[in-house]
Amino acid sequence: MSTSKIVTSALFAALSLGAIDQAMAQDKGAKEKCYGIAKAGANDCANLTGTHSCAGQASADKDVADWRYVPKGSCKAEGGLSSEEARAKLKK
Structure with missing residues (x-):
């Protein structure tokens, strides 16, 4: 693969990541x-409640603390x- 193709591919990949980040925002x-x-x-x-800190870790359906x-x-x-x-419901 030629150097120019590698550079072009790398540039395209970097620009694509920026577009993805912007779309997500x-x-x-x-x-x-x-x-x-x-x-x-x-x-x-x-x-x-702080019992977990990541996506996909809810342990029950419709837990008030999970979103x-x-x-x-x-x-x-x-x-x-x-x-x-x-928060108000959790305090009760």
Whole structure:
């Protein structure tokens, strides 16, 4: 493989990664965290209680402390809670 093809491939790969990061950032902006709707093993990140810190570690369906991203404005329709509502429910 010629040097110019290697350089071109590397440049294309670097530019592609930048486009992917930008698309992910835009996508995240159109979403919100929705608590209490994640199924076991299907949460998006750490929970409110601190018992786990990674995606996919929810141990029960619809645990109030676990969340997943949903399209902005659709959380209530899915039966979910905002962060404040989930924290208040956990305090009870």
